Amino acid sequence: MNSDNFSPTKANRAQIKYCDEHECPVFAPMNGVCYRCGYNIYLRTNGKSGPRGITVEEAGSRLITSCPHCGYSFVE
Ligand SMILES: [Zn+2]
Helix, strand or coil: CCCCCCCHHHHHHHHHHHHHHCCCCCCCCCCCECCCCCCECCCCEEECCEEECCCHHHHCCCCCCECCCCCCECCC
């Protein structure tokens, strides 16, 4: 199983589809870029505690409410 599948375009589409199917609003930024840290949430960065970022699979299986890089909440 490939758990390392990063693609901002596909992940963004997967998240919109997930929200559509679950009838919930899309909180993640439309261009994938975090409002606070400026990193793309769908790309991997190497943090102190290991790689961070949202894979295509993750974007298609859960509601994204915060930045994986800096923890900024998109809900508020
Ligand atoms: Zn951020």
